[in-house]
Amino acid sequence: MPLDFTANELMPDHINFPVEFEQTKYDKSKYVINGNTGEYIGIVGRTFKCASHGDFFTRVHNAVSDNLGETFCNSMNISYDTARNNAWVKMDMRMPNVLRKIETDKHTTTIAPRLIALHGIDGSCSNQVYYGAIDFFCTNGMITGDYDKIRRKNTSGFDLETFINELQHTVSDFHNTADMYQAWAETKLHTVDVKALLESIIKSDRKSEKMFSLYNQEVSNRGRNMWALYSAFTNYASYADERNGFSLRNTGNDTAATSMWSREQEVAKWISNDKFLSLAA
Numbered sequence: 103m104p105l106d107f108t109a110n111e112l113m114p115d116h117i118n119f120p121v122e123f124e125q126t127k128y129d130k131s132k133y134v135i136n137g138n139t140g141e142y143i144g145i146v147g148r149t150f151k152c153a154s155h156g157d158f159f160t161r162v163h164n165a166v167s168d169n170l171g172e173t174f175c176n177s178m179n180i181s182y183d184t185a186r187n188n189a190w191v192k193m194d195m196r197m198p199n200v201l202r203k204i205e206t207d208k209h210t211t212t213i214a215p216r217l218i219a220l221h222g223i224d225g226s227c228s229n230q231v232y233y234g235a236i237d238f239f240c241t242n243g244m245i246t247g248d249y250d251k252i253r254r255k256n257t258s259g260f261d262l263e264t265f266i267n268e269l270q271h272t273v274s275d276f277h278n279t280a281d282m283y284q285a286w287a288e289t290k291l292h293t294v295d296v297k298a299l300l301e302s303i304i305k306s307d308r309k310s311e312k313m314f315s316l317y318n319q320e321v322s323n324r325g326r327n328m329w330a331l332y333s334a335f336t337n338y339a340s341y342a343d344e345r346n347g348f349s350l351r352n353t354g355n356d357t358a359a360t361s362m363w364s365r366e367q368e369v370a371k372w373i374s375n376d377k378f379l380s381l382a383a
Contacts, residue, residue, distance in 0.1 A: 117188050118156045121223050134189065134224050143189045144224030155191050158221045158229065166195065166217060174200055174215070183359040189224035192363060202280035206287045208325040213283070215276045220363075232366075233275060235283075286328035286382055295381060296331060303375050312347050313338065328382050335372055339365040 120137030126145060134143040153161075167175045179196040195217040204211050213235040220230040297314055304310040316337060320330040338348055339362070348365075350358055372378060 113156055113159060114182060117182060117184055117191050119154065119188075121152060121154050136188070141187070143187050144226075146225040150225055152223045153221075155188075155221055155223065159191075159193050159219060162193070162219045162231065163195070183363075185359040186222075186224060186226060190222045190226055190360065191220070192359065193219045193221075195219070200276065202277065202283075204280070204283045204287050204329060206325040206327060206329060209323050211324075213280060218366075235276065235279065283329060283332070286332055287324070289328040289382055291326055291328060291331060291381065293326075299331075299377055299381060302377055303372050309348075315347065331381075332373065335369045339369045 119139070122135040122137040123146075124133040124135055125148075126132055130148050131145050132148055132150070134146055135141065136143055163180075175197060176199050177197075179198065181194045183192045183194070184190065197215045197217075199214075201212050201214050204213060216234045218230075218232040218234070220227055220232075222228075296317060300310045300313050300317075301307070304313060313334060317331055317334040320333045320337065324330040324333060341348070350361055
């Protein structure tokens, strides 16, 4: 049965509001309004419909707990990021009760499942759910490529059928992914191959050089292997400060949230790239 979750209990008040609409002076568009404050959030097409953040995230949470069970979800840690005046919300669910160890000749780390759900009410994004993991050694948020994504258009009734079917495989998928990470930890890399890969998949020379530097930082802890390279990528997607040299300049909280999410999507593309996968083979 679902865990005891309601939007009112676990969701911050400023994002748990009813969504209202008001016609603009143009027939083909309408305003999106925060039903609690009366604040105008955006403009969408006349036929646009959406669930509230509270409804969407409650359904996602209950689908997770219903299909994965209390052992998997007990002590789940949930955090939220917002952007675009609370029109865009990301829920990050981390599940520390299901653990796997990844071992190299230099280091052992522990990972646990992670699920990210995105929801927008201003037409800026579709409903999206991503699966991944969290690395407890450095708290990097780990994503595993394009295959672990479910996307649905935003409608007033969020259809969970396909989502639930995919979700039922999440436990086995997590362990399969952990097996892949362990294989990466055992895959040795040559410096010249790493530099060539980064120069190939990263368009900016400066970013490629900084990523190579970050990789060498990871090597000092994890060894010269695919796992260290992957960890450098996820470090880039998890932090924006002096820890990795990829700080964000002059950004407010909204811009930072969307920028960091863009980094996660960027990393998902890198590790789905054939050239990255050929190194891992």
